Amino acid sequence: MTEIDLEKYTYHLPDERIARFPVEPRDVSKLLVYKQSEIKEDKFYRLVGYLPKDAFLVFNNTKVIPARLFFQKDSGALIEIFLLNPVEPSSVISQVMETTQSCTWVCMIGNKKRLKGKLQGKHTIHETDDLVLEAELIDSEKNHVRFSWNNATLTFAEIVKYFGQIPLPPYLKRQTEEKDYETYQTVYSKNNGAVAAPTAGLHFTEKVLFDFEEHDINYDFITLHVGAGTFQPIKVQNVVEHQMHSEQIVFEKAFVERLLKYHTFVIPVGTTSMRSLESLYWFGVKLLQGDETFFIEKLFPYQDKQAVSIEASLQATLQYMNSKNIEQLVGETEIFIFPGYQFRVCKGIITNFHQPDSTLILLVAAFVGDDWRKIYDFALKNNFRFLSYGDSSLLIP
Incomplete structure (x- = not known):
């Protein structure tokens, strides 16, 4: 495994750019749109106008406890x-x-x-x-x-x-307030178990989801229970040596069937959904290798393997679920997505702006390449708000 130098994935984030509280209503937050290497600014409530017609959005419906x-x-x-x-x-x-x-x-x-x-x-x-x-x-x-x-x-x-x-992220540097019990949950949160919110979803309102219905944009839900390790900073120069945390993910069989049907342009809402989807692909690869263990090790995707199509991976997963007569698949993942990773499922992502020197910056850099810095420079120069309660972006390389 080649070394990945942490210094190449840092930037200066002034403290005043960290959003201590969310905007109200949720969907008036800023939206940075990155498509075909071009960047523009809009409001989140106009998101639907930037989505491809064949987009299939995947939300994480975990609920913060x-x-x-x-x-x-x-x-x-x-x-x-x-x-x-x-x-x-x-x-x-x-x-x-x-x-x-x-x-x-x-x-x-x-x-x-x-x-x-x-x-x-x-x-x-x-x-x-x-x-x-x-x-x-x-x-x-x-x-x-x-x-x-x-x-x-x-x-x-x-x-x-x-x-x-409710445990707020440590970088907010404030105590939990009564309002946080509402604002630090997505409007579609359902399954109790996370200790941190899947924050890309915090911008969505019932109105934005209604717009999806009006424009025939397909979407569905998975569950990844976000763990405290999501805030763990990288403390090693070679990021490959970083100890990744493991998180539990849950997929319904009906979701896997829908993903197989709409897999051509999958856009996860948040890094947790992205990690879940890519982990699901690698579970299918494991099944084709004769391994039924749904635990995706940190560097499993980087080992030499024969190319497996997303269709073949999902078909193997459905065959496994049918053979076991199960409607729900529960797994664990510590997948580490950093530059050099080849994405198998995701074609875009909706995500917030992340901390420097973090695993999430590495994930964004893996997805959009060197343009991650151009995106973050634009956000800093144009007064975007950063981190959990901050503004949003739609990234389509």
Whole structure:
């Protein structure tokens, strides 16, 4: 594997260009349109006018959960437990969010040295009813925390709404506000499990989606539960050595069938949808090689392989689902998309403006080539807002 020098993919982002809050309404944010190497500026609510007639858009319908849980000990010490990945009763996030018993998660733990014994939090639902949530560190090395609660009618998804806080990206440098519980979710969010929003989708409104219907633009949904690793900066000079995080992805069989039908011009909404789609392709390749493991390793796409068409990959996936009699496919991916990657599914992308020295900048550079710098220079010179609550772009190389 050739070295990829991080210094080639950095730029200066002034702090004042980071959007601390979203614009309202969502769809009046700026839209940078990059097509055939030309760049222009418009408003997001006019997006449909720039989409090819045969475009098939893919949205990530994950829902951000209040993953920051705070417990105060009798001593006054504050312990923060940040949910990462479930391990019991299942590793499938959607199943664990619906459990009404107890569950165990891999967590990040703030003030961990003070965590001894069980932690307990209380929340009054009715005047006479106290909801009690207990947290116990059962494996200190792996940071496994078991949660249990005293109301068997409530799911864990409902529990974290009472005790948790929506985790905003650290670069916003502010506390979560009440409004964020609405604005840091997409209007089509559905499946609980993300600790960060798929922010390219934050610009969409019901009106924009209605425009798709009016113009016969096809679209569908997948689920990738965005993990905390999405904010992990690259700290190595040769980016190939960066340790990529793994995230869970979910595909319905009906989606795979639609993708096979509309695969000619696929435009993912966001980097999470792009990583999901490309990972789905590589799962099909694995199946054709006789490997049924849906875990896409970081550098799997860069190993020498015979070319496989997207049709052949998707057909193999559908055949696998039919043989197993399953309607839903759950996998894991740590795919690392950087310059040199050959895209197999995606022909365009709708995405925000990302941090310098990040895996997401590398993904954009892999997709549009050296023009990534021209795009970002234009955005900086024309007062575009950056990062999660910032403006949007449509990139069609």
